[in-house]
Amino acid sequence: MVYIDYNGKKIFYNLKKCDSKTVVIFLHGSGGDASTWKNQLNDINSYSAIALDLPSHGNSDRFEMLSLDLYVDILKCLFDSLNYDQTIVCGHSLGGAVIQSYYFKYPKDLDALILMSTGAKLRVSPAILDSLRRDYEEYLKYLNNVAFSKKTTNSIIQEYKNKSSLIGAEITYQDFKICDNFNLFDQTKLIKAPCLIICGTDDKLTPVKYSQYFHDNIINSKLELIENGGHMVMLEKSKEVNEAIRKFIEDLD
Numbered sequence: 001m002v003y004i005d006y007n008g009k010k011i012f013y014n015l016k017k018c019d020s021k022t023v024v025i026f027l028h029g030s031g032g033d034a035s036t037w038k039n040q041l042n043d044i045n046s047y048s049a050i051a052l053d054l055p056s057h058g059n060s061d062r063f064e065m066l067s068l069d070l071y072v073d074i075l076k077c078l079f080d081s082l083n084y085d086q087t088i089v090c091g092h093s094l095g096g097a098v099i100q101s102y103y104f105k106y107p108k109d110l111d112a113l114i115l116m117s118t119g120a121k122l123r124v125s126p127a128i129l130d131s132l133r134r135d136y137e138e139y140l141k142y143l144n145n146v147a148f149s150k151k152t153t154n155s156i157i158q159e160y161k162n163k164s165s166l167i168g169a170e171i172t173y174q175d176f177k178i179c180d181n182f183n184l185f186d187q188t189k190l191i192k193a194p195c196l197i198i199c200g201t202d203d204k205l206t207p208v209k210y211s212q213y214f215h216d217n218i219i220n221s222k223l224e225l226i227e228n229g230g231h232m233v234m235l236e237k238s239k240e241v242n243e244a245i246r247k248f249i250e251d252l253d
Contacts, residue, residue: 027095030175033058039238090114119210200229
């Protein structure tokens with residue numbers, strides 16, 4: 001297991017090394033962890049890959065309070081510990097908010113962005129926030145209904161539910177509150193880095209119009225819509241997602 005130290009606390013990341021000077025750092029969404037990216041780390045061999053556990057998630061140490069600024073600081077700490085010629089960050093949902101915020105704070109650090117199932121603002125349904133406070137099991141059932149395409153197999157859904165339940169209601173609630181307060185809508189046009197935008201056509205939480213907004217407002221961007229993929233498109237349609245990422249990186253060279 002690999003860790004970075006952040007003010008005396010351990011932050012876990014999963015590293016897959018490759019004979020390449022390019023690295024892609026993957027950031028999970030609300031209530032997730034590094035295992036969200038298992039299919040990306042297992043299947044892609046043309047670059048090095050890192051899947052990070054944000055604070056209080058997965059194998060990282062627990063923090064009393066979570067915030068977008070904390071997540072950005074953690075990503076900076078990880079970046080400063082690495083030595084690659086080309087660094088690309090991929091953020092899913094909440095992770096997308098983190099990498100957008102990071103880009104505007106440290107634009108020279110990143111060579112490209114991958115915005116997956118995310119938006120320039122991420123308002124959260126009051127029903128989600130309420131269920132997290134009132135009935136966590138109700139939230140998990142609701143998540144099953146909205147986070148996946150109806151065509152996704154139950155085994156994928158159940159495995160994700162089991163992993164999410166380990167994160168717990170309070171941490172997931174803080175994540176969603178970060179999303180609910182996130183809004184860089186008016187700054188999207190200022191993104192100059194190459195961007196790959198990925199969204200499942202069946203995504204109910206961050207629908208296609210969110211990704212289309214990115215594509216319409218980021219000059220150097222490519223939009224990949226994944227048929228029959230929901231919000232958890234990296235799990236549901238890993239082959240298509242991995243191919244889109246591989247092609248995007250090839251085109252950067």
